[in-house]
Amino acid sequence: MILAKLKKVALKLICVSLVAMLVACQSQTQQKAPITPAEQHQQFYQQVMLAAPILPADLTNIAMGEHVVANHAAQFRYKTASDVDYNKAGWQQRVAADWHYFDIPAAKGKLLVIDYQQQGSQLAYRYLANGSQDDLYEPWSSSKIQAFSGAIAKVRATNAKLGARAIIGKSNVADLITSINSYAPFGSADGNSNAIASYFINVAGREYLTKLFADSWLKLNDSRIMFKGAYATDVFTPSTTRWQSIDSDTISSDIAYFTANGDDPAYLGYRCDGCGLTGNKAMTTLAQAEWLKRLASHSREPLTQQPFLHAQDVDVLFNGTGHTDKTAKVGGMMQGISQMITQSLAQVLAPNDTRPAKQVLDELTQGQWRVWQKIGWGPSETRSTTETVMLAHVYLPFVQGGREFTLAAQNSVPGASEENLAATGLQMQANFTQAFKQLLIPNSQ
Numbered sequence: 001m002i003l004a005k006l007k008k009v010a011l012k013l014i015c016v017s018l019v020a021m022l023v024a025c026q027s028q029t030q031q032k033a034p035i036t037p038a039e040q041h042q043q044f045y046q047q048v049m050l051a052a053p054i055l056p057a058d059l060t061n062i063a064m065g066e067h068v069v070a071n072h073a074a075q076f077r078y079k080t081a082s083d084v085d086y087n088k089a090g091w092q093q094r095v096a097a098d099w100h101y102f103d104i105p106a107a108k109g110k111l112l113v114i115d116y117q118q119q120g121s122q123l124a125y126r127y128l129a130n131g132s133q134d135d136l137y138e139p140w141s142s143s144k145i146q147a148f149s150g151a152i153a154k155v156r157a158t159n160a161k162l163g164a165r166a167i168i169g170k171s172n173v174a175d176l177i178t179s180i181n182s183y184a185p186f187g188s189a190d191g192n193s194n195a196i197a198s199y200f201i202n203v204a205g206r207e208y209l210t211k212l213f214a215d216s217w218l219k220l221n222d223s224r225i226m227f228k229g230a231y232a233t234d235v236f237t238p239s240t241t242r243w244q245s246i247d248s249d250t251i252s253s254d255i256a257y258f259t260a261n262g263d264d265p266a267y268l269g270y271r272c273d274g275c276g277l278t279g280n281k282a283m284t285t286l287a288q289a290e291w292l293k294r295l296a297s298h299s300r301e302p303l304t305q306q307p308f309l310h311a312q313d314v315d316v317l318f319n320g321t322g323h324t325d326k327t328a329k330v331g332g333m334m335q336g337i338s339q340m341i342t343q344s345l346a347q348v349l350a351p352n353d354t355r356p357a358k359q360v361l362d363e364l365t366q367g368q369w370r371v372w373q374k375i376g377w378g379p380s381e382t383r384s385t386t387e388t389v390m391l392a393h394v395y396l397p398f399v400q401g402g403r404e405f406t407l408a409a410q411n412s413v414p415g416a417s418e419e420n421l422a423a424t425g426l427q428m429q430a431n432f433t434q435a436f437k438q439l440l441i442p443n444s445q
Helices: 002-030 037-049 140-158 173-182 193-204 206-213 285-296 311-319 340-349 357-365 418-440
Strands: 110-119 122-129 166-168 243-245 370-380 385-396 403-414
Touching: 037 340, 037 418, 110 285, 110 418, 122 285, 140 173, 140 193, 140 206, 140 285, 140 311, 140 370, 140 385, 166 173, 173 193, 173 311, 193 206, 206 285, 285 311, 285 385, 285 403, 340 357, 340 370, 340 385, 340 418, 357 385, 370 418, 385 418, 403 418
Parallel strands: none
Antiparallel strands: 110 122, 110 403, 166 243, 370 385, 385 403
16 A cells, blocks of 8 residues: 555656646747847837936926036036127137047937036036037927927017916917927827927027027027928917916917918928928037027026026926926926936946936936936938937036036938837937946046
8 A cells, every 4th residue: 555655656746747847848948039139129219219208206396597517527628608708609619629529430420518517606618529510410309499499489579478387278388398398198288299399480480490590599600500391281279379377467369370381481391492401400419409508507697598588488398397287297308208318327327237227317316317308300211311319408416516418419320211210229329328438437538
């Protein structure tokens, strides 16, 4: 009897072992094949480029005039606005600059960074690039920032009591600019980024926007730069043309706009005679970065403020202050899609830290870091390329006493296909990582 029981137990053990071996073999055969480069690109596009931004732990609205940018790591000369005199043409030759600072071949992408340093009560700047600061390109949707600030300034010029803290018909302006950046419905905005941005172009007018790059404000004296196009044939139509302040009883029904893009006398077709291959919204990294830098420093730099614009208008653009979406703590450019910049920052500032970028940046900055950004991209049949453009402003409190900089970047790969977008993004992120290493890590240059 005992022998028979032992035989049964042994048989069961053998069967269990065989089953385990079969399961293990089956598991091995069912393991996924190595991920292909095409799949890696698709994952990067979905999970990094197209992803919603990661947000800081502390979303207390830091006023744009309260940044601390001691920049203890600075080893180079910076110049203040008083030193440069931006109101006179040719200021590009007077700024503190190293136009070939970054070890990134121009063939691998265009990149410009305007780095900040506090000097007493004044901000000072140095301009860093990879030799591509004057190269013309199509800015795609990154130029929607210029469209918005130009439109709000035009409204202020019409009625100084009306600005970005307003409602147009039934649409909250802060909701609209957030939807432009997030490409999603937000509060009273429907998520049609192109149509909303085209509305703001049509409020500002293309001649007005183009002149802001020239004598009316930036004084770049580059006749190739223009803002004569749009983003779609559709234009956002508010329920009424009435603008109403959310802070007062101020109301205006006199804020006119072109209901169709072609109604603007200054509108030009994409391949107009003077447009060239870069189309009807041609810009440079210097033009875009300088515009955003002046907005970011608006409260701190009276000498370069955009005409008619108020500090609260910039706050709406950057943070969406006054929005109506009850599910969101912040809006504006803080909701700009993509995680490329944040991933590169975390990788450079903590190269051996494998935690997610949010945890790394939160720990380094007490949760107060900021990345205000607007990305744009698309395939160009005209140029037979696929392109990505990024316009952003970065603030890193407690890192080297506080670091702050504005950047504009553009990348392009051959072949006009949305399948190539990930390739442009991967190239751009590699450039960000290299640039941030040179910018933020002492002695890496």
